[in-house]
Amino acid sequence: MKSFEAKSVGKRFEGVIALKSANFKIEGSKICGLVGANGSGKTTFARICAGLIKADDGQIFINGKKVEINSPFDAKKLGIVLVHQNLSLIPDLSVWENISLGHEKRSNNIFFDNKYAKQQAQKVLNDLSPDEISINDKVSSLSPWQMQIVEIAKALSQNPKLLILDEPTAALEYFQVERLFKKVKELIEKNVSVIFISHRLWEVTKLCDVVYVFRNGKTVGEVDFSSQPRDENLIVPLVIGVNGAIDYLKKAKRELGKEKTVLKLENISFLNKVSNINLTVKRGEVLGLGGLSGQGQEEFLMLLSGVLRHTDGKMYLEGKEIKLAHPVDAIRDGIFLVPGDKQKDGLFMTHTIFNNVIYPRFNQKKERFILNFKSLYQKTDDVISKVSLVPALKELLVGNLSGGNQQKVVFGRWLQFSSKVLLLNDPAKGIDIQTKNDLYKLVRGLAHEGTSVVLYASSNEELINNCDRVIIMFEGKFVKEICYEEICDEKLIKSSLRVG
């Protein structure tokens, strides 16, 4: 694509401004980064470009000519392809069917050329992830990173002229990201323009030629690496808006030796996903779970929260054996899970913030049969102010909030109860630095008041900053325990890869 330009594009959702004035320009086949805090409008912008939503104002020009993108079909005709953050795959179709979906080649006018489609699917997958995904598997049987790879493969197989990657790396491992980068660079040689959206600044600085920064729905700056050095510190101030006033401080060391044990696990196992876990967690301790993604950390948290039932072993809470057959058991015992996939497990997207906050109350025995709305409104307002939700309107639909604000709601609704154990499943995945810091400040506060926290985070930085102790998981087992003093990036990576 010779050039792609968006001029003062704006979008509102039921009064909430998602995008005020986005300005964006790519000249020639370049990789153009797009960064910004959550709620800054990156995904909205991507979805407008792909025709999934219609902009309220502004214009888009391709090769200098004004174009109308009103539907995904318009975008398809213009060669714009989006790799979705919320995957667009059909669970019950196979991998190759998904990859060719929507742009199948036909051997004549009516019938499919399935052989060709399979070959193409295999070819694209070979580049991205050799021998790791079978094209005949159903998508519903894949793990999140495999789905992400298939989603990328699907986009690549459409021979896009403008490829938009929306947070493609969030679910991927380092070496997979490397392969993706290699592939993206090849595309550039084939005259394709790429928009790369990511929270990981090091990826953006490494891969992109130009970086645009969005803040509060506006383009606030660009960094051109052909004239400026590839330095994250040039981008950070633009994202945050103030000159780096974020503290990355490691939390203070706490003496936990005298605290009593809250949670004790003996030989906890679940099928072949989690095996023989022995663990004690002290009152007020923040325990981190590290390791490569998909090594049983999420299953482990689900076992502790009663979503899954352990197949072997025993659990004790404050010395008493507990049996968790259902999430309600865990919640009544004061064990709360903040799920990672908030869209799927955490929130009722079509309901208001108020409803989302009060639902967990209904399984508390002490809740009255006839609800006292006045006190419920009060409690919801408390939660909103505790997590500093903006805008602080409890009548808003959760589906209209930005990703970061949604995460605040998921997290905040447990703050109204006194929790013994808080389980966090990658709570900061895909949210911006500011929200992340707010969240972890709350976590630290809770830990200080005596809540034990089990935190799984895919980013090492979060583990380093917030944990008293980190346990590395590999293939469902605890393989390494790292104490407070020793928690550092190098140690975490080495133990995850089992080299140190």
Added chain:
Amino acid sequence: MTSSFIGFLKNYSKDSSFPAFIVLVLLVVINASLQPTFFSYDSVKSNFMTFTPLILVSMAQGIIILSGNLDLSVGAGMSLLTCVMASLLTDSIISVILVILLGIVVSIALGAFNGTFAGYVGLPPLISTFAASAIFFGLALTIMPLPGGYVPKFFYRWYRGDILKVIPVPIFILLIGIGVWILIKRTAVYRYIYAAGGSEDGAYSSGIKVSNVKLMAYVLASFFVALAGICLLLSTAIGDPRAGLSYTLNSVAAVVVGGISLKGGKGSIGGAIVGAIILGLLINIIFFAQVSSLYQGFARGLIIVVSLSLAAIPNLRKGSRKI
């Protein structure tokens, strides 16, 4: 040979229609033990004479449910077809051929009607096809207030005969339906039906025109409704505005028994066929077991619920909940 058969069984055991298949085998065994002549040529033929309309209309319902919709008007549509055809048929072969073609065209028009409201107007199909059912029934009553019309003798006797002296005609018509489905399987629409039913947002963002797919699902299904209507007319030899009404919910039951998810996007048309045969055999068994007619509905309902629960067992085994 045996090893490949075991391999096939292993693969098939993961299929959503597998529990239905097991139930089918059980029912065949029970039926055969109650009715010694079960496997005889005449008995198979007469069974298919009664099963074929339900099998075909279940295939239609299956296509629609796979696309994430529902059609509560198939039974009324079948009735309307029998009335239209019975009121026009005469003794000449040409009239028979023309009327069959007209029946297919009428059926497709009915399908397009439903598809337009479900796909483009965006009405919930549960309600819009329920309303359509009343409309079709009303039309049928206008054409033929009481059962009647004329079906030439050679035509309905043909249905009781054979093709090439071996294949009973009902099975032959069924094979036509299956053949058409095999052709559809190789087209874009087939995959788009699964895509639209499996995840409407996913399909939309993949650049699939979901409204078109819904319309196409109804239109394709209406061809099978037409075949079912023709078979119904031939087996009763009379046009009857009420003849098809029981087929609506039976077809939904057959589809669900056959392992197709009511949410759409999951299952196979083969399952719908198996489900329809199961329902047919149930009636047979209840008849041969000499259950009093007072309890036939009760027994049938009970067996359907039990076989559906059987289908749910594989899901229970996988642990307390899906991750």
